[in-house]
Amino acid sequence: MNIFLKKIFTWSEVWPLAIAMIVYLLYKQKDRSINIIIWLLGISLVFHIFAVYISQYTYRVPEPFKNNNILYNLLMILKPLMVGAYLLRLKQLQQYKYLRIVFILFILFTLFNFLFLSSLFIFSTYMVLAESAFMLVFTLTFFLDAMIDDEIPLPLNHPAYYICAAFGILESINLFIFLFLFPVFYANKEFAVLSIKIAGIAYMIFGLTIAAGLYANRERRRFFQPVSQ
Numbered sequence: 119m120n121i122f123l124k125k126i127f128t129w130s131e132v133w134p135l136a137i138a139m140i141v142y143l144l145y146k147q148k149d150r151s152i153n154i155i156i157w158l159l160g161i162s163l164v165f166h167i168f169a170v171y172i173s174q175y176t177y178r179v180p181e182p183f184k185n186n187n188i189l190y191n192l193l194m195i196l197k198p199l200m201v202g203a204y205l206l207r208l209k210q211l212q213q214y215k216y217l218r219i220v221f222i223l224f225i226l227f228t229l230f231n232f233l234f235l236s237s238l239f240i241f242s243t244y245m246v247l248a249e250s251a252f253m254l255v256f257t258l259t260f261f262l263d264a265m266i267d268d269e270i271p272l273p274l275n276h277p278a279y280y281i282c283a284a285f286g287i288l289e290s291i292n293l294f295i296f297l298f299l300f301p302v303f304y305a306n307k308e309f310a311v312l313s314i315k316i317a318g319i320a321y322m323i324f325g326l327t328i329a330a331g332l333y334a335n336r337e338r339r340r341f342f343q344p345v346s347q
Contacts, residue, residue: 128174130318131166134325135159141329145336151207152277152335158200159328165189187241191232194245198224198252201285205256210263210272217259224252243297250293257286280331284324291320 126133138159172179172186202221205211227248236242260282264272272278295313303310 127315127318129170130321131170132163134322134329135163135166136325138325138329138332139163141332141336144340145333146338146340147277147332147335148337149277149335151204152281152332154200154204155277155281155328158196161196162193165193185239188239191236191238191242191245194242194249195228197285198249198256201253201281202256204281205260205278208260208272208278210267211256211260214259214263217256220252220255224248241296243300246293246296250289253285253289254293257282257289261286275334277331277335280327280334284327284331287327288320288324292317295320 139156142156142159166189169186169189172184176184199221202217202224206217206221211217228245231242231244231248232238235244260278264279295317299310299313302313
């Protein structure tokens, strides 16, 4: 049982995303604007599979490919850009001009960071902060708008609620974990290991919340359609 639980936590970045993708493959979606989120899920799933495999089976990986930091850095770039592009298409958020400014500032900071501050091959704590700040601004704006603006009603089963909840929870937890993870490892290794487990739980909540959103947004099954009498 302990071995099974260990595997669940080891691959916590992978199997929840796989469940979300399975839901998408089983059901056509009502809201087709989430296609960019589906692409993000697919890319994230592939990147996390390779990243976890490299960290767990380093001895099997050829020397030039042992560093998985580039995969995490690329995800920290892609997630805000693709989620931001999705949310900016919603009529509810188009009135908030500052979101476009935040979007542009994130792109400029990313270029500046990897040109002058960090290497793409070293895990960037600057990008952790930038990604989390970006995602929290967008997701909190969405929920605040949902509470105070009734002019453009959005049904509660709309996938945007699930997407914003998933990314909001993930980023609010991971911000404090990965920002201080490496110093904590040197100071208190047991607490660092506990922090990684908490991050794993956050990934599970994230992936399963996205899967729930895709299920709520389902239109009909892609396969094995029931035959009408």
